[in-house]
Amino acid sequence: MAEELLKVENLSIDYKIEGGYLSAVNDVSFSIEPGQVMALVGESGCGKSTIAHTVMRLSIDHNEKIGGHIYFQGRDLLALSEPDMEKVRGKEIGMIFQNPLDSLNPVYRAGTQVEEGLKLDGISGEEAKQRVLELFKDVQIPNPETRMESFPHELSGGMRQRVMIAMMLAREPKLLIADEPTTALDVTVEAQVLRIMKDMCEKEHAAVLLITHNFGIVAEIADRVGIMYAGELVEEGEIHEIFRQPIHPYSQALLSALPRMKKSQGRIQAIEGNVPRITEKEDVCRFANRCPYAEAICREKRPERREVVPGHWVCCHVK
Amino acid sequence: MGAIIKIKDLNKQFSFAKGLFAKGITINAVQDLTLDINEGEILGLIGESGSGKTTLARTMLGLTMASGGHVDIDGTEVVGASKRNLRKVREQFAVVFQDPASNLNPRQTVESSIIRPLIIRGMSKAEAKEKAKVALANVQMDLSYLGSYPHQLSGGQQQRIAIARALVMDPKVMILDEPTSALDISVQAQILNLLLELQEKLNLTYVIITHDLNVIRYVSDRIAVMYMGRLVEYGSVDDVLEDPRHPYTEILIHSVPVMNPEDRGSEKQIFPGEPGDVPEDPQACRLAKRCPYVMEKCLHETPEMTEIGPGHFAECFLINRKNARTEEENK
Amino acid sequence: MKIKNAALRRALSNRNFMIGLIMVIIIVLVAIFADFIAPYAYDDADLAPKFTPPCKEHLFGTDDFGRDLFSRVVYGSRISLRVALIAVVLEVFLGVSIGLIAGYYGGNVDRVCSFIADLTWSMPPIIMSMAVITVLGKGIDKVVIAIAIVAWAEYARVVRAKTQSLKNMAFVETGIAFNEKDSAIMLRYILPNIVPSIIVLASLSIPATIMNTTALSFLGLGAMPPSPDWGLALSNSMAFIARAPWMAIYPGIALVFTVFGFNLLGEGMRDLLDPRTKLR
Numbered sequence: 011m012a013e014e015l016l017k018v019e020n021l022s023i024d025y026k027i028e029g030g031y032l033s034a035v036n037d038v039s040f041s042i043e044p045g046q047v048m049a050l051v052g053e054s055g056c057g058k059s060t061i062a063h064t065v066m067r068l069s070i071d072h073n074e075k076i077g078g079h080i081y082f083q084g085r086d087l088l089a090l091s092e093p094d095m096e097k098v099r100g101k102e103i104g105m106i107f108q109n110p111l112d113s114l115n116p117v118y119r120a121g122t123q124v125e126e127g128l129k130l131d132g133i134s135g136e137e138a139k140q141r142v143l144e145l146f147k148d149v150q151i152p153n154p155e156t157r158m159e160s161f162p163h164e165l166s167g168g169m170r171q172r173v174m175i176a177m178m179l180a181r182e183p184k185l186l187i188a189d190e191p192t193t194a195l196d197v198t199v200e201a202q203v204l205r206i207m208k209d210m211c212e213k214e215h216a217a218v219l220l221i222t223h224n225f226g227i228v229a230e231i232a233d234r235v236g237i238m239y240a241g242e243l244v245e246e247g248e249i250h251e252i253f254r255q256p257i258h259p260y261s262q263a264l265l266s267a268l269p270r271m272k273k274s275q276g277r278i279q280a281i282e283g284n285v286p287r288i289t290e291k292e293d294v295c296r297f298a299n300r301c302p303y304a305e306a307i308c309r310e311k312r313p314e315r316r317e318v319v320p321g322h323w324v325c326c327h328v329k
Numbered sequence: 330m331g332a333i334i335k336i337k338d339l340n341k342q343f344s345f346a347k348g349l350f351a352k353g354i355t356i357n358a359v360q361d362l363t364l365d366i367n368e369g370e371i372l373g374l375i376g377e378s379g380s381g382k383t384t385l386a387r388t389m390l391g392l393t394m395a396s397g398g399h400v401d402i403d404g405t406e407v408v409g410a411s412k413r414n415l416r417k418v419r420e421q422f423a424v425v426f427q428d429p430a431s432n433l434n435p436r437q438t439v440e441s442s443i444i445r446p447l448i449i450r451g452m453s454k455a456e457a458k459e460k461a462k463v464a465l466a467n468v469q470m471d472l473s474y475l476g477s478y479p480h481q482l483s484g485g486q487q488q489r490i491a492i493a494r495a496l497v498m499d500p501k502v503m504i505l506d507e508p509t510s511a512l513d514i515s516v517q518a519q520i521l522n523l524l525l526e527l528q529e530k531l532n533l534t535y536v537i538i539t540h541d542l543n544v545i546r547y548v549s550d551r552i553a554v555m556y557m558g559r560l561v562e563y564g565s566v567d568d569v570l571e572d573p574r575h576p577y578t579e580i581l582i583h584s585v586p587v588m589n590p591e592d593r594g595s596e597k598q599i600f601p602g603e604p605g606d607v608p609e610d611p612q613a614c615r616l617a618k619r620c621p622y623v624m625e626k627c628l629h630e631t632p633e634m635t636e637i638g639p640g641h642f643a644e645c646f647l648i649n650r651k652n653a654r655t656e657e658e659n660k
Numbered sequence: 661m662k663i664k665n666a667a668l669r670r671a672l673s674n675r676n677f678m679i680g681l682i683m684v685i686i687i688v689l690v691a692i693f694a695d696f697i698a699p700y701a702y703d704d705a706d707l708a709p710k711f712t713p714p715c716k717e718h719l720f721g722t723d724d725f726g727r728d729l730f731s732r733v734v735y736g737s738r739i740s741l742r743v744a745l746i747a748v749v750l751e752v753f754l755g756v757s758i759g760l761i762a763g764y765y766g767g768n769v770d771r772v773c774s775f776i777a778d779l780t781w782s783m784p785p786i787i788m789s790m791a792v793i794t795v796l797g798k799g800i801d802k803v804v805i806a807i808a809i810v811a812w813a814e815y816a817r818v819v820r821a822k823t824q825s826l827k828n829m830a831f832v833e834t835g836i837a838f839n840e841k842d843s844a845i846m847l848r849y850i851l852p853n854i855v856p857s858i859i860v861l862a863s864l865s866i867p868a869t870i871m872n873t874t875a876l877s878f879l880g881l882g883a884m885p886p887s888p889d890w891g892l893a894l895s896n897s898m899a900f901i902a903r904a905p906w907m908a909i910y911p912g913i914a915l916v917f918t919v920f921g922f923n924l925l926g927e928g929m930r931d932l933l934d935p936r937t938k939l940r
Contacts, residue, residue: 053513150601168603196377196604197540201584205599223514226543226586230593249590267518269547270588272566273525278547280518284483390837416839424837426830434831436852442831446838491834498838 014041015217016065016185020078023060024291031075033291034060036241038078039315042217042234044184047208049220049228049249052238053264053285062187062221066105067095083184100127104178104216108190110170114162121146121158124177131181145176148213149206168199172206179210186211189221204231225268229253237261240286240296243315247322257324259301295327303328332365333501333534334389339363339398339408341384357611358384360558362398363634366502371528371535373549373566375542375581377604380555382538386504389536390422391415403501420450423495427507429487433479439465440475443494457497464493468523485516489523496527502534509544521548542585546570551640554578557607557615560634564641574643576620614645622647670932677928683921691737698731702888711904720910723893724900725886729907732888733914739889740918743804743873744866750808752862755815756854760846762816763823773816781813785872789881800873800889803882807872811865818857826850856933864926867919874915890915 021038024031035057042048050058063069065080067087080087082102087095107113115123121142128138139158146154149172162170171191178186188207192200208231211218220232228235229249236246237260245258256262266279283300295301298308305328313325339362345354359381366372376382387393389400391407400407402418410418423446426432433442443464444457452460462472468489479487488508495503508524509517525548528535539545545552546566553563554577562575573579580600587593602619614620614627624646632644671677690697700707706726707718714721720729762773780788789806796802823846826832832849840849876882877891885892890911897907 053515166603166605197542198377198580198584198600199603201586202599202601204586224586225514226588229588229590230586232590253590264514267515268588269518269521269543272546273548277522277525278518280522281515284485285513285515392833392836419837419839422837424834426834428830431830432834434835434849434853445835445840449839449844494834 013044014081015044015046015083016042016219017081018061018065018078019081021061021064021080022075022077023057023064024075024077025288026073026075030290032288034241034288035064036291038238038241038243040236040243040246042185042219044217045212045215047211047218047220047231047233049222049232049235050238050243051222051225051228051235051264053223055240055285055288056238057241058221058238059189062105062189062219065187065219066099066103068099068105100178100183101130101181102183103185103187104181104183105187105189106171106174106178106191108193110167110174110194111162113174114170116162118161119158120160120162120165120173124173124180127177127180141180142176145180146172148179148210149173149176150202151176166199167195168203171195171203175203175207175210179214179216182214183216185217185219187219187221190223191220192227193222193224200227207231225265237264241288242296242325243323244297244326245322245324247319251319251322257318257322257329258297258326259303259329260297263300295325331368333368333403334366335399335401336362336364336366336385336389337399337401339385339388339400340396341381341388341393342396357558359388359395362560364553364560364563366534366536367551368501368534369532370550371537371548373545373552374536374538374555375540375545375552376555377540377581379557379604381558382555383506384558385555386424386506386536386538390424390504391419420498421501422504423498423500423502424504424506425488425491425495425508427510429484429491429511430479432491433487435479437478438475439477439479439482439490442479442490443497446494446498460497461493464497465490467496467527468493483516484512485519488512488516488520492520492523492527496531500533502536504536504538506538507540508537510539510541517544524548542581543588554581557604559615559631559644561616561645562643564637568638568641572637572641574637574641574648575645576622576647577616578643580619580621622650667932674928674931676924677932680921680924680926680928683917684925687737687741687918687921690734691741694734694738698728698734700728700731702732702735703727703886704731711900711907713904714906721904721906723904723907724896727886729910732893733890733910736888736890736893736911736914737918739800739883739887740870740874740915743800744869744922746801747804747807747811747869747873748862748865750804751812751815751865752858754808754812756819756851756858758812759816759819760823760850763820764827764842764846764850766824770820774820777813777816780810781817783810785810786876786879786881789876793881798881798884800877800883800887803873803876806876807869811869814865815858815861818861819854822854822857823850826853860926860930860933863922863929867922867926870915870919870922 019039021035023035024033038061050061052058064076065087076088082098087098124142124145125138128141133141142158143154146157151157151169151172191207192203195203204227222228232249234247235249235252236243239260245252245256245261252261256265263279263281267281269278281300286296293312294310295308295313298304301308307327313327315323315325317323339359341359343356343358362385374382384393388395389407395408398408402421405414405418407418440461443461447457447460448454465472470486470489509520512520521544527533537548549566551563551565552569554561554569554575556577562569562573562578569578570582573582600619600621606618607615608617608628610629612629612631614631617623617627620627626646632646634642634644635648636642637648704727707728708722708726710722710724710726712718712722718728718730720733723729758773762770785807788810789803792806793802832845835845835849873882874891877889878895880895883889883892893911894908901908
């Protein structure tokens with residue numbers, strides 16, 4: 011097995027509130043190999059975005075308690091000093107967000123912003139401009155020479171996202187974290203951006219941690235997928251296996267809830283009940299009250315992570 | 330069952346006035362749109378940004394004034410309607426918008442929000458409250474929620490209340506604009522199934538507007554595809570999705586991510602350009618700059634809506650071309 | 661004592677709000693019970709020798725007419741509060757109505773309303789008051805009108821902006837789609853959602869109004885003798901500042917206390933009503 015690029019071990023993130031802690035992420039473990047595309051899927055509040063931000067140590071909330079380890083190339087990111095983390099952020103690990111308008115500085119031209127990154131790597135002047143041009147061509151921005159001079163508000167959503175990808179990949183990171191990268195884009199543009207992301211990452215041999223609620227894009231580009239529910243990673247495995255034979259009841263329910271056919275061909279299965287609000291940590295299975303297979307033990311003890319098949323992990327008592 | 334809504338040559342332009350330093354721009358939000366919507370059917374209206382689908386819905390409700398054309402709702406003309414006729418037309422509709430949180434007045438209880446449309450129509454408060462209870466039961470929510478305020482409810486619950494409010498009005502047509510886009514997958518499943526159940530039970534007519542092809546495939550009887558203000562193709566679900574004749578429909582279907590990793594392939598065609606990449610010439614076909622089958626003619630003329638089969642229409646000069654896909658499959 | 665209601669708990673723990681509230685309550689009680697608190701009538705002259713310094717019978721001393729200053733300050737609170745209240749009510753009524761209409765209808769209606777608002781807003785209160793007084797004559801109630809005319813625009817501006825954004829919200833459009841009348845939209849849909857902002861503006865407006873009317877009375881444009889109005893008292897005290905400093909000090913303290921109290925209350929309310937910090 012290749013050496014792991016990113017290894018998340020027993021990660022727990024709690025938010026302090028009046029009278030206790032809320033468990034936003036509970037004991038999550040997974041790893042990503044170099045060049046691999048790993049998707050973290052789940053519904054709102056499941057904690058996937060929190061994990062992504064924590065890997066980059068981007069959380070702004072000072073009321074957090076973080077437990078566990080995030081090893082990147084052997085080093086625990088959670089133990090790094092801020093100056094050391096700054097060297098990692100942007101350079102070793104890049105991140106693109108859902109709304110590129112928020113990530114791009116409105117008063118600087120697109121090309122300039124990408125150049126800024128290159129400057130940090132010691133590339134400037136004419137060489138930097140050439141590199142930016144190359145990158146813009148790679149991400150298929152038409153008329154790259156002109157576009158380099160454009161301001162973010164002059165670009166469409168799809169263009170901006172491409173600029174973001176160019177900006178991140180300019181620094182040749184080993185890992186790219188993409189948090190809902192195409193949610194705000196039109197479908198036809200989404201397809202283009204996904205393809206570009208996948209191709210570029212393959213070319214640069216960069217791994218991707220893809221955060222999304224959209225199973226479609228997971229099916230399109232992911233190698234492995236982890237399914238999260240209420241702060242826990244309930245199932246994780248290779249993409250074809252998970253889609254073909256999901257083991258955890260939540261994974262099964264979620265896949266059955268996707269509209270993939272015409273109504274004449276059958277009904278999608280809705281899951282009874284609602285996603286639980288973040289609460290204090292409890293030693294139970296958090297899906298138990300909605301699970302059709304729940305047994306007594308599910309309400310008494312939190313299931314452990316088991317490897318049911320090599321490379322396929324599930325947290326369930328019953329399955 | 331006949332057509333309950335007859336739209337003919339509908340046009341809506343938005344003009345931005347000339348400023349001191351800016352040229353005046355005109356945007357054709359909806360152009361030359363002709364379509365019938367039948368009683369008791371679910372019509373899925375699909376398009377990306379700029380397609381005009383929301384403008385179309387707003388025009389039907391009179392929230393936006395059309396620039397020209399006709400919209401006949403069960404005998405009453407909407408375009409240029411008098412205030413009285415507009416009120417009459419609006420009584421035929423109920424609408425549910427996208428954002429569950431802003432669909433409801435934060436300052437009103439669930440009950441107040443639901444009975445309000447009935448009170449306006451002159452119903453007594455007591456009678457309206459009874460109807461509200463029935464509506465709530467129809468959307469499978471407990472009566473105890475009547476006294477709740479929107480912020481106390483989840484997104485899915487808020488959306489159900491919005492649907493309940495639409496139901497009490499006994500509308501002829503329900504317009505749902507992206508009803509589940511803001512909801513989680515599991516909640517979306519609940520709401521979609523609920524909508525299907527209600528439609529069957531009460532024989533409602535829905536116009537469902539969305540950008541999500543999977544949702545539209547699941548719920549619709551017929552599909553209408555819009556691109557840059559024009560209706561480019563329409564027909565039954567089977568016709569449009571299995572035998573798309575307009576290149577844009579093809580592009581759309583191919584762009585939607587597959588739901589099965591087995592189906593992903595490197596020969597998947599990615600089409601260039603974005604919504605908004607329209608040719609300079611306003612006479613040209615709107616898709617000309619992105620169309621894989623574009624001909625010289627397309628750059629100067631807009632094709633007309635042509636019949637492909639019973640009920641299946643598309644506007645393209647190359648209706649009878651072999652689609653790239655069908656050609657592959659036929660080999 | 662565990663307090664269940666989260667909102668109440670927040671209110672009680674907000675220092676600005678609580679201190680401000682206590683101060684305002686004190687002033688209001690003083691104004692209401694002035695008859696019981698003040699030992700003498702405010703215009704009773706020659707109760708004691710003029711310019712008597714503060715002592716047991718006259719807590720704040722006496723003024724240039726031998727009147728008890730304490731009683732005058734106590735009764736003065738009535739004037740300040742009444743004036744502030746009337747002015748703010750007028751401003752709110754005018755500002756909210758015009759703001760709603762301008763924001764809802766837009767177009768030319770909006771242009772006209774905004775123009776008028778900008779016009780009145782740019783007039784200095786002093787000049788405006790002089791104009792009003794020239795037309796209507798002197799007196800504290802005329803001053804109130806003058807202040808209200810200048811200050812309503814602030815409400816209109818805020819209400820207009822909020823109306824414009826609320827107008828596009830789904831629940832408002834839904835209301836229009838089921839045939840709500842314009843007036844109903846404005847009063848049932850938009851207005852209730854603007855009320856928190858109006859409350860904050862009003863509570864911060866009160867101290868400003870008190871300051872303005874006091875200034876105008878100080879200049880002799882407002883209250884007339886023998887009114888115990890604090891501004892007038894301050895104006896009066898200037899000539900005797902060396903001889904009887906208490907004539908300026910005590911009305912001054914009362915003024916500062918009142919304005920400060922309302923300011924704190926307003927700040928506290930703004931914190932509490934800010935939707936971003938509101939707990940669900």
